[in-house]
Amino acid sequence: IGLRAQTKDAGLWMDVGFSHDVGERFELTISPEIRFDENLTRWSRLFADAAIEYKHNKRIALSAAYRAGVANDGVYIDGRHRMQYGIGLKEKWNDWSVQFQSRIQFALNAAWSDAAVDFNTTWRNRLTVKYGGLKKTDLATSYEIFNAVSAYQNLAFTNWRWTAQIARKINKKQSLALGYLIQRDLTASPQHLDYVFLLSYKVEL
Numbered sequence: 001i002g003l004r005a006q007t008k009d010a011g012l013w014m015d016v017g018f019s020h021d022v023g024e025r026f027e028l029t030i031s032p033e034i035r036f037d038e039n040l041t042r043w044s045r046l047f048a049d050a051a052i053e054y055k056h057n058k059r060i061a062l063s064a065a066y067r068a069g070v071a072n073d074g075v076y077i078d079g080r081h082r083m084q085y086g087i088g089l090k091e092k093w094n095d096w097s098v099q100f101q102s103r104i105q106f107a108l109n110a111a112w113s114d115a116a117v118d119f120n121t122t123w124r125n126r127l128t129v130k131y132g133g134l135k136k137t138d139l140a141t142s143y144e145i146f147n148a149v150s151a152y153q154n155l156a157f158t159n160w161r162w163t164a165q166i167a168r169k170i171n172k173k174q175s176l177a178l179g180y181l182i183q184r185d186l187t188a189s190p191q192h193l194d195y196v197f198l199l200s201y202k203v204e205l
Contacts (some may be wrong), residue, residue: 010195010196013197014034032048047070059089064084067083084106096132098127100125101128127143140167144161145160157186158186159184165178180198181198
């Protein structure tokens with residue numbers, strides 16, 4: 001006899017990004033973010049990313065990022081730190097583009113009892129399809145899978161995420177994006193199916 005429970009939770013993720021090009025191949029980015037869960041009544045994550053990306057050519061890019069932040073589960077608030085390394089592959093046909101990203105992230109001080117994929121050691125793979133044929137507006141959708149990397153969970157499938165997003169250029173330096181995300185944490189008990197609204201603002205320096 002098996003019993004399975006599922007809960008539904010609405011969340012909100014808000015971030016602001018600052019990017020700066022260094023030469024033709026390097027880009028520096030700083031992105032603070034705050035996340036709410038429990039139907040928007042509790043902040044669950046507060047962190048900032050500092051990243052550098054190397055664009056080898058139009059199709060291949062390498063990246064490294066450091067994240068520092070805190071996690072709130074309603075009982076405890078504790079710090080989280082991680083490093084992330086990735087490779088991105090991109091192909092474009094007229095107004096359409098397809099991008100594949102593979103990233104490995106290493107938790108520097110994660111609590112092993114915390115199943116949050118954004119802070120624990122995880123291998124992430126994401127496929128994104130984008131349409132840019134509209135004036136000043138981009139449409140995108142993506143699907144991402146997460147696999148745990150540890151001695152106890154050898155590439156165990158732990159989570160998936162689907163997102164849809166619309167991004168609008170305000171001017172040459174600023175853009176605003178709205179989106180919707182659905183994810184399922186396969187390690188939680190009971191398992192959660194989360195529904196998240198996305199709000200993002202970006203400034204290019």
